[in-house]
Amino acid sequence: MSDVTVDRMEAVLRVRDVRKSFRSGTRTFEILNGVTFDVAAGESLSIRGESGSGKTTLLNIVAGLETADAGGVLWKDLKAHEQSPRALCRWRRDFVGMVFQAYYLIPEMNALENVLFPARLRGGISRTERERAAALLEAVGLSGRMESLPATLSGGERQRVAIARGLMNRPALLLADEPTGNLDERTSAAIMSLLLDVCRGESAALVLVTHSPVYAAQTSRTALLHEGRLE
Amino acid sequence: MPWYIYLALRQIFPRGRLVSPFFLLSVLGVTLGVMILIIVQSVMGGFGQTYRELIVDTNGHLRVETGGVDYRYRETVERLREDPAIRAAAPFAQGVVMLQHRQQPAFPYIRGIEPWSEGKVIPLDDFMIRGSLDDLHDDSILLSSVLARQLRADVGATVDVYTPLMLDQLKEDEVLLPRELRVAGIYETGWNQFDSTTMVATLRLMQDLYAMEGGAHGIAVRVNPGVDEFQVAQRLNEELGPPYRAVTWTQMYEDFLWVLQLEKSVMFFLLLFIVLVAAFAIAISMLLTVLRKTREIGLIGAMGGGARNLAASYCFQGFFIGVCGSIAGTGLALLALRYRDEIVSAFATVTGSRDVLIQFYQFAHLPAHYNPRDFVIIIAAALLLSTAAGFLPAFRAARLKPAEALRHE
Numbered sequence: 001m002s003d004v005t006v007d008r009m010e011a012v013l014r015v016r017d018v019r020k021s022f023r024s025g026t027r028t029f030e031i032l033n034g035v036t037f038d039v040a041a042g043e044s045l046s047i048r049g050e051s052g053s054g055k056t057t058l059l060n061i062v063a064g065l066e067t068a069d070a071g072g073v074l075w076k077d078l079k080a081h082e083q084s085p086r087a088l089c090r091w092r093r094d095f096v097g098m099v100f101q102a103y104y105l106i107p108e109m110n111a112l113e114n115v116l117f118p119a120r121l122r123g124g125i126s127r128t129e130r131e132r133a134a135a136l137l138e139a140v141g142l143s144g145r146m147e148s149l150p151a152t153l154s155g156g157e158r159q160r161v162a163i164a165r166g167l168m169n170r171p172a173l174l175l176a177d178e179p180t181g182n183l184d185e186r187t188s189a190a191i192m193s194l195l196l197d198v199c200r201g202e203s204a205a206l207v208l209v210t211h212s213p214v215y216a217a218q219t220s221r222t223a224l225l226h227e228g229r230l231e
Numbered sequence: 232m233p234w235y236i237y238l239a240l241r242q243i244f245p246r247g248r249l250v251s252p253f254f255l256l257s258v259l260g261v262t263l264g265v266m267i268l269i270i271v272q273s274v275m276g277g278f279g280q281t282y283r284e285l286i287v288d289t290n291g292h293l294r295v296e297t298g299g300v301d302y303r304y305r306e307t308v309e310r311l312r313e314d315p316a317i318r319a320a321a322p323f324a325q326g327v328v329m330l331q332h333r334q335q336p337a338f339p340y341i342r343g344i345e346p347w348s349e350g351k352v353i354p355l356d357d358f359m360i361r362g363s364l365d366d367l368h369d370d371s372i373l374l375s376s377v378l379a380r381q382l383r384a385d386v387g388a389t390v391d392v393y394t395p396l397m398l399d400q401l402k403e404d405e406v407l408l409p410r411e412l413r414v415a416g417i418y419e420t421g422w423n424q425f426d427s428t429t430m431v432a433t434l435r436l437m438q439d440l441y442a443m444e445g446g447a448h449g450i451a452v453r454v455n456p457g458v459d460e461f462q463v464a465q466r467l468n469e470e471l472g473p474p475y476r477a478v479t480w481t482q483m484y485e486d487f488l489w490v491l492q493l494e495k496s497v498m499f500f501l502l503l504f505i506v507l508v509a510a511f512a513i514a515i516s517m518l519l520t521v522l523r524k525t526r527e528i529g530l531i532g533a534m535g536g537g538a539r540n541l542a543a544s545y546c547f548q549g550f551f552i553g554v555c556g557s558i559a560g561t562g563l564a565l566l567a568l569r570y571r572d573e574i575v576s577a578f579a580t581v582t583g584s585r586d587v588l589i590q591f592y593q594f595a596h597l598p599a600h601y602n603p604r605d606f607v608i609i610i611a612a613a614l615l616l617s618t619a620a621g622f623l624p625a626f627r628a629a630r631l632k633p634a635e636a637l638r639h640e
C-alpha cells in the first residue's frame with residue numbers, strides 16, 4: 001500500500017509515527033517502528049501480518065489501552081495520546097467499539113443485556129437504548145435469541161452479539177482483532193460480511209486485523225504490518 | 232442504576248441461575264456471625280437487665296446511711312418521706328446470724344424491716360410464695376426459698392437463731408440460749424444467690440438481736456416513677472450532709488455490674504471473630520471471582536468502564552453481602568430468641584442439664600433484652616467488615632490494565 005494517509009477532513013482516526021518496544025530481560029524488541037495511517041468515516045482498513053508482528057499491540061495503542069513510546073493517535077480532533085487514562089477511558093466509551101477473537105461476553109447477562117452494557121457504561125438506559133439494542137441484534141440476525149445466555153450460543157452467534165455490542169454506543173471507530181479467528185470457514189465468511197455491512201450501515205470506520213487475505217480483500221483498504229511498519 | 236451496581240447484582244444474581252453460590256456461602260458466614268452476636272448480646276443484656284431489676288427490687292433505688300448505727304433515723308425517714316421525688320422510705324438493720332433447724336445449720340444475712348413501710352420500697356409481698364408478710368411479728372421470721380429448703384423448714388416451723396452477740400456471752404461462760412423464732416413465710420425473688428443467703432425479721436427484733444435499741448443501719452429509698460435516682464442521690468447528699476450518705480444501687484453493686492458489662496463486651500469481641508472470619512471468606516471468594524473474570528474486567532475497561540467504578544462494583548458486592556447477612560442474621564436471631572425457652576428446654580432435655588443450667592445462670596428462664604444500641608453496633612460491624620473485605624478484590628480489579636487483562640490466559 002503506497003498511500004496509508006488519507007488527507008481528507010473526515011478522517012476518524014489518524015495514527016502518526018507510532019513506536020513501541022518491549023523489553024524482555026536485557027533485549028529490547030522493537031515491535032512498532034513508526035506506524036502511520038488514517039481511516040475515514042465509513043471506511044474499512046484491514047491489517048494483516050505475521051503472528052507476533054504487533055497487530056494487537058497496534059490496536060491497543062489505537063484504542064488507548066496501551067501507550068506508545070512515541071508518536072500520536074488522534075480520534076477525530078482529540079489527541080488521544082495526550083489524555084489522562086481516566087479521561088481517555090471516558091472518550092473510549094463513546095468513540096471506540098471493540099470486537100475480539102474470544103468474544104468476551106459477560107456470562108451472567110443474556111444477549112440483550114450484553115449488547116446494552118456499553119450504554120449502561122455511558123449512563124442510564126431508556127427505551128431508546130433498548131430499541132437500539134434490539135435493532136442491532138436483529139441486524140446481526142439474532143432477533144430470536146435476545147434472552148439467550150452466552151453459554152447457550154454458538155461461537156458464531158456469540159461473535160454476532162459481540163459485534164452488536166461493539167456498535168451499541170454508535171462509535172465512530174470499530175476495532176476488530178481477528179474476529180473470525182475462532183470460527184470455521186463458513187461462519188467466518190458470514191461474520192465478516194456482516195461486520196462490513198453493519199459498519200457501513202452505522203457509518204463507523206473499521207480497523208480489522210485478520211490473517212486471511214480473502215477477508216482482507218473485502219475491506220476498502222488493506223495494509224500489511226511488517227517489521228514494525230505498515231506496507 | 233449505575234452500571235457498577237448493575238454489574239454487581241448480575242454477578243450475584245446471574246441470569247439463568249437464582250443466585251451465585253459464592254454469594255450464598257458468603258452471606259451464610261455473615262448471617263451466622265450476626266445471629267450468634269445478637270443472640271448472645273441480647274441474652275447477656277437480658278441477664279444484665281434482670282440483675283438490675285433484681286438489685287433495685289431487693290435494695291430499693293437508694294440507701295441513705297451513716298456508715299454505722301443511726302439512732303436518729305426516724306427523723307430522717309420522715310424528712311425523706313416528705314420529699315416529692317421519693318415514693319417511699321423504709322429503715323432497716325442488717326447483719327449475719329446462725330440459723331439451726333433440726334441439726335441443719337445456715338449462716339444467712341438477716342434484714343430487719345418495718346413490715347408496714349418496707350413493702351413500698353421492696354415488693355416483698357410479691358416475692359412471698361408461702362405464708363404472709365402480715366404474719367411477720369417480733370417473734371417470727373421470713374426465710375428465702377432455697378434457704379428454707381436447705382433447712383427443711385416450712386411455714387410454722389421453729390428455728391433457732393444465734394447472733395454474734397452471743398459470742399460475748401460464751402466468753403463469759405454463760406449458758407448459751409438461742410432465740411426460738413417461728414417461720415411466718417417464705418419468699419423467692421428469682422435471684423438464686425439472694426434466695427439462698429437471706430432472711431427477714433422485724434426491725435425491732437433485729438434491734439434486739441444486735442443490741443442496737445432505737446437504731447437502724449440505713450434507710451432504703453424508692454423514688455417516684457420517672458424520677459432520676461442518681462440526681463436524687465446527689466441532691467440528698469447536699470441536703471442531708473454528713474454523716475449521711477446516699478448510695479445508689481449502681482454504687483452498691485458497682486463491681487458486680489462492671490463485671491457483668493465486661494463479660495458482655497468480651498463476648499462481643501470474641502464473637503466478632505466469626506464475622507471477621509466470614510469477612511475473610513468474602514475476600515477470598517471475591518478475589519477468586521476477580522481472578523476468574525480477569526478478561527471480562529479487561530473488557531469492561533476496554534469498553535470505557537472506569538477503574539474506580541469497577542472497584543466500587545466489588546465493594547458494593549461486599550456491602551450487599553453484609554446487608555443480606557445482617558438481615559438474615561437478625562431475623563434468625565429474633566426467631567431463636569422468640570423461641571428461646573423451647574430451644575433451651577429441648578437442649579436441656581437432650582443433655583439432661585437443666586438443673587446445672589439453673590444453678591449456673593441462677594435463672595429458671597433465659598432472659599433476653601433487646602438493646603437497639605447492640606443491634607446497631609453489631610450490624611454496623613458486619614457491614615463494615617464485609618465492605619472492607621471487598622476492598623482487596625476491588626483494588627486488584629481496579630489495578631488490572633485492560634490490555635494486560637485481555638492477554639491473560
Ligand SMILES: Nc1ncnc2c1ncn2[C@@H]1O[C@H](COP(=O)(O)OP(=O)(O)OP(=O)(O)O)[C@@H](O)[C@H]1O
Nearest residue numbers: 022023024031049050051052053054055056057058
Ligand atoms: N506487555 C508485553 N510485554 C512484553 N512483550 C509484549 C507485551 N505485549 C506484547 N508483547 C510482544 O509484542 C509482540 C507483538 O505482540 P502482539 O500481540 O501485538 O502480536 P500479534 O501481531 O497480535 O500476534 P497474533 O497474530 O499472534 O495475535 C509479541 O512478540 C509479544 O510477545
Ligand SMILES: [Mg+2]
Nearest residue numbers: 055056057177
Ligand atoms: Mg493478536
